[in-house]
Amino acid sequence: xxxxxxxxxxxxxxxxxxxxxxxxxxxxxxxxxxxxxxxxxxxxxxxxxxxxxxxxxxxxxxxxxxxxxxxxxxxxxxxxxxxxxxxxxxxxxxxxxxxxxxxxxxxxxxxxxxxxxxxxxxxxxxxxxxxxxxxxxxxxxxxxxxxxxxxxxxxxxxxxxxxxxxxxxxxxxxxxxxxxxxxxxxxxxxxxxxxxxxxxxxxxxxxxxxxxxxxxxxxxxxxxxxxxxxxxxxxxxxxxxxxxxxxxxxxxxxxxxxxxxxxxxxxxxxxxxxxxxxxxxxxx
Amino acid sequence: xxxxxxxxxxxxxxxxxxxxxxxxxxxxxxxxxxxxxxxxxxxxxxxxxxxxxxxxxxxxxxxxxxxxxxxxxxxxxxxxxxxxxxxxxxxxxxxxxxxxxxxxxxxxxxxxxxxxxxxxxxxxxxxxxxxxxxxxxxxxxxxxxxxxxxxxxxxxxxxxxxxxxxxxxxxxxxxxxxxxxxxxxxxxxxxxxxxxxxxxxxxxxxxxxxxxxxxxxxxxxxxxxxxxxxxxxxxxxxxxxxxxxxxxxxxxxxxxxxxxxxxxxxxxxxxxxxxxxxxxxxxxxxxxxxxxxxxxxxxxx
Numbered sequence: 001x002x003x004x005x006x007x008x009x010x011x012x013x014x015x016x017x018x019x020x021x022x023x024x025x026x027x028x029x030x031x032x033x034x035x036x037x038x039x040x041x042x043x044x045x046x047x048x049x050x051x052x053x054x055x056x057x058x059x060x061x062x063x064x065x066x067x068x069x070x071x072x073x074x075x076x077x078x079x080x081x082x083x084x085x086x087x088x089x090x091x092x093x094x095x096x097x098x099x100x101x102x103x104x105x106x107x108x109x110x111x112x113x114x115x116x117x118x119x120x121x122x123x124x125x126x127x128x129x130x131x132x133x134x135x136x137x138x139x140x141x142x143x144x145x146x147x148x149x150x151x152x153x154x155x156x157x158x159x160x161x162x163x164x165x166x167x168x169x170x171x172x173x174x175x176x177x178x179x180x181x182x183x184x185x186x187x188x189x190x191x192x193x194x195x196x197x198x199x200x201x202x203x204x205x206x207x208x209x210x211x212x213x214x215x216x217x218x219x220x221x222x223x224x225x226x227x228x229x230x231x232x233x234x235x236x237x238x239x240x241x242x243x244x245x246x247x248x249x250x251x252x253x254x255x256x257x258x259x260x261x262x263x264x265x266x267x268x269x270x271x272x273x274x275x276x277x278x279x280x281x282x283x284x
Numbered sequence: 285x286x287x288x289x290x291x292x293x294x295x296x297x298x299x300x301x302x303x304x305x306x307x308x309x310x311x312x313x314x315x316x317x318x319x320x321x322x323x324x325x326x327x328x329x330x331x332x333x334x335x336x337x338x339x340x341x342x343x344x345x346x347x348x349x350x351x352x353x354x355x356x357x358x359x360x361x362x363x364x365x366x367x368x369x370x371x372x373x374x375x376x377x378x379x380x381x382x383x384x385x386x387x388x389x390x391x392x393x394x395x396x397x398x399x400x401x402x403x404x405x406x407x408x409x410x411x412x413x414x415x416x417x418x419x420x421x422x423x424x425x426x427x428x429x430x431x432x433x434x435x436x437x438x439x440x441x442x443x444x445x446x447x448x449x450x451x452x453x454x455x456x457x458x459x460x461x462x463x464x465x466x467x468x469x470x471x472x473x474x475x476x477x478x479x480x481x482x483x484x485x486x487x488x489x490x491x492x493x494x495x496x497x498x499x500x501x502x503x504x505x506x507x508x509x510x511x512x513x514x515x516x517x518x519x520x521x522x523x524x525x526x527x528x529x530x531x532x533x534x535x536x537x538x539x540x541x542x543x544x545x546x547x548x549x550x551x552x553x554x555x556x557x558x559x560x561x562x563x564x565x566x567x568x569x570x571x572x573x574x575x576x577x578x579x580x581x582x583x584x585x
Contacts, residue, residue: 017386024383028397030427031456035400037423038412051421096304103301110295119305122313124569128517128538129561132545132554133316133323156308186297215405217520218538222546233407237523240411249415260408267403271396274403278461279468 042066042253050249065254072242072251074227075258078235081147085220085231086213088151090206096156097205101164102190106176122158131222138223149223150231154213160205163281167198207277214263232259317562323555330549338552345556354532354540361447362537365454366515373455374507377462384463385470395467398460406457410524413453414440417525446526446534453521458514462507469503470496502576509572516565537561 041050043061046068069075103109104116127134134153143149171194179193195202217233224230230238236259240252267274324345326338349355380398384391401409416424419437436442439449473496481491497504519539522528528535528543535543541561545554 020383020386021388024388024394027380027383028394031401031460032397033423034416034456035404035412038415041415055421055423096308099301100305103298107295107298109298112298115302115306118314119302119309122309124566125313125317125562126513126517126565127312129558129565130313130316130320132541132551132558133319134312135545136319137311137316153308153312156305156312158305158309161305211403215407217405217407217523218517218542221523222542233405233520236405236407236411237520240414240524249418252411253415256408256411260404263405264400264403267400271392275399275464278402279464 038253039257041249042257044250046248046250065250066258069239069251069255069258073235073239073255075232075235075255077227078230078232078259081227081229082214082231082233084147085150085229086210088147089154089213090209092151092155093157093160093209094202094206097160097164098190098195098202100156100161101168102186102194104161105165105168106186106189106194119156119158119161122156123162127153128218131219134219135222144223145225145229147229150216150220150229151213153219154209157205157209159281160209163201163205164198167201168194171197201280203273204277204280207274208281211263211267211274235259316558320555320558320562323551324559326552326555328551330551341552345552346560349553349556349560354535357532358535358537358540361532361535362516364447365451365536366512369451369454369458370508370511370515373458374462374504374511376455376459377464377507378466380459380463381466381470384467395463398463400460401457402461404457406518406520407524409453409457410521413449413456413521414525417449440525441530443530443533446530450521450525450534453525454515454518458511462511465503465507466500469500473499505572505576509569512568512572513565516561516568537564 037055040058041055042065043063044050044055044058044065045060045062046065048058100119104112138144138149138152141152143152175193176189179189184193215233216231217237220229220231221234221237224234227235236255239255323338325340325342327335327341327344328338329335384395384398388394404412416422417439419425422437424439425433425437436445439445477495477499478491481495486494517538519536519542522534522536522539526534528539532540537557538561541554541557544550544557
């Protein structure tokens, strides 16, 4: 009796399991279909009209759309701008957050708590909400329509500082003491004792910073005007409004994939790193 | 704080080390907040000659806003958007995590299928959805028709569906992100508790309600904080898909703030809107912070 009971249960459990797997797979395929469809259409000949099913079962595949999109808008320049902005932000952030985190983790000084909470204000008031007054500041600084206009509000990162401080606090005390006994300067202490075990946190922060700023739209829209500084995302939004684009989806999807492509490919290649980074930072 | 032993005799260095961060926070978080509060008390419209120079008008900008029909629509839209997208994408994320947290072949691939929208820029997501939502041969309408839908097809141009369509896009993009946190949470749950519960004859539902949910409460709180903040500050898809329209049907608070400042050139009103947005965001983050603090006390984390 017991055996038959167990047998029935596993039979039911198996059916449930198969059903749940079916739901999961169907759901996943529908989620993926959206982008796969867009990718396929970007390789369909531009001149062909689209009707139901034409995307999946079109005539042939071509790279024309990518060439056309590239020639219709200065995507090359947009690439340079996006890469420059992302690199500038990251380079400055790495320095500012490491130094600040080191100060908060290693030293004790009057006003420490107050200053710590002062910096954390940045987490409570997202920069996006402050675009109007920050635009005024950028104007006054004479940075309008430059890479630095897009980058400078992010030069200090409360979040990165917080993350690195957590990492530094986990460095074993004995190691720090040993460094001090050896007469390390603060710089050597940071460089050789605190940094090595904290690199994973720094990498996690770097990945989330790069993907956040690669994808950012509203702030660059506000502070850029020409292709001198306009990044890919803003370029794409403009591209959708070009009169000649209309409903030429083949072209538009090619442009879209040009914009999303590099980061997406990096994500596919380093999936584990990215996912760990997103989990670690919870930013984005 | 910690590491208290390394007190320097003249502690100048730590101040120098944090100076850059403090400077940028002061310049791009604290100063603009103060500036917004100040400017919100003035009338200044850059596209009208006689209002070009700021004039002090007290709280008039706020009074005007609260009697403004567009503002009311925008607040309602924002509430619908936030209260619609946040719980639904969190719930979907949770269900997805439960579905993936089983023995299933090709787990990595399915997880990727749910998570990948999050790595795409919201602008690209929006153009892809613009295509996906195309009337007639668009995949979305084709699929809906297959399922028996006979309603209007031009989603982004329909006053009743425009807001819904940008909400769907946001849910599609975010559910997989929240799934990731729940998946990590589920994998860290203590298995012995569940084994004991199963031995005691607790059903799947009972385990879910009385064990999984409470144990993942911190994860949920964390996710809801980031979800709320991101719901208020993500407007990229509105720019591409609806431009806030038709009329103001899909205009949310931050999008309207952008319009008021950069299209209507109304500095005073934009400043008042900035202050309102800050207050709303602070209310959310502080509430969540207090909730999580209290929880930590109770559970002794």
